[in-house]
Amino acid sequence: MTFDLRDLYQEVIVDHNRNPKNFGKMENATRVAEGYNPLCGDKLHLYLKTDNDRIDDVSFDGTGCAISVASASLMTEALKGKTFSEAEQIFRDFHKLVTQDVSLQDSTMQQLGKLAVLAGVREFPTRVKCATLCWHTLHSILEGTETTVSTE
């Protein structure tokens, strides 16, 4: 066995699950979307305050497994102050990180920063959707197609 449970459940993930950052409803949000994973019942709301195409503030609430909560928490940290196109680029890189068994360039890894702790997810194919639910929800906002986003 080449992977360990701790590769998936790193301390950072466990911590973000226990004390998620930017957790809670944003009263003055300009954009809101809902993400839902019918397989496990994970559900989250994503709140954005945007200024033209810049994300000024972001928060989320909902229920989910540790991977899904930690991923959303880390995502909100990574998004603040980013433009829509920067956010889309992070999503593309993050998606590669958790789905493809290739090492990403150092510069890309640097861009991803703390999000890199979720790399272990790729060894657990059934859990990829948990890590990407929040990102798909974000994507629907960036695309302007926000309704309930389903992972199925």
Add this chain to the structure above:
Amino acid sequence: MTSALKIDSTPLRLDVEKLRADFPILQQRVNGRPLVYLDNAATTQKPVQVITSQDQYYREYNSNIHRGVHTLSSKATAAFEQARSRVRTFIHAASDKEIIFVRGATEAINLVAQSYGRSRLGQGDEIIISEMEHHSNIVPWQLLCEQTGAILKVIPINDDGELIMDEYAKLLGEKTAMVAVTHISNALGTINPVRQIIEMAHAHAAVVLIDGAQAAPHTGIDVQSLDCDFYVFSGHKLFAPTGIGVLYGRQHLLDSMPPYQGGGDMIRMVSFAKTLYSDLPYKFEAGTPNIAGVIGLGAAIDYLDAIGMDAIAQYEHKLLGYATSAVKAVPGLKIIGTARDKTSILSFTLEGIHPHDLGTILDYDGIAIRTGHHCAMPVMEHFHVPATARASLAFYNTSGEIDYFIQSLHKAREIFR
């Protein structure tokens, strides 16, 4: 393990190690560790006797049934009909004509809803189900209500996960046309007092369907003694292949019902002016059926009969008792479903750990459990949880496996500490 967790010393009547040897899949390792299969309420593993029956059918006498005069067809037809008789004796039905082969419990319920329900129920008629039903015993009735204007009523459950029988009594009335309730809850393990449920419904001239998907593998079934009108179950939860199931129906009811699907094998004569339908049970078996599946179901029933359903029930009862006391010692663990009368299913939550994470951690140790809403979202809603973890037992599980499972739960707590 403390002594309080030791299984009692009464000798068990099953030679579990010998039985386990019949299940090739149980011999494997998952993630480098011996497989501990605790997802039997989702589907059960198949003994070599069932697997061989499939192989033998396809190698030696594969052919269509009820059609050819040739040797293989006669052989396949005989095996198919013999399996029907085996099902009849297994559930103590009065006649082979009352045994309809379908794809599974889900299709059986849809058949009853669409054939019996749609031809008999109308505006304002009432259908009673319960809060603990699997989606497959909810949605077919909702569809029927949309089609006929019938109304769905729901028997509530208490916080132990038992039906509140007084509330059931209040729901019954002259408008009650149908009662459809599960024998054993897939999400909670509760064994419902189906005999009483049926008696009370009959007192109001309502017809009763019992969903036996979880009951068939764990308890002996006697449809005549229960006096139920319809009883349904799936083969794959009974150590038989997937894609095969049974609808039992009282003969006079089945006789009076219109066909569910049209096609070959369900007709006596077809012309463009008029088509005559076959007699029971063929009227409800349009098209070439799952012949191998039926033969496999027969083989599974032979296998279970040789062990004895009473011995299985007794063993599983003890194992559930052992598992229940063992999990109670795990800090932060809450059992969902604490009915006085329950079997084989241990649904639970572990404080601070989402069931989905628990499922991954246990899988890492080679332990298969189910996590999620178990296709019983109303039950999850009742207990205010989005999901539970569920360990479900079969006769091939052992107290040693339970010990190992408990160790893994502790490991999960360690990771999330």
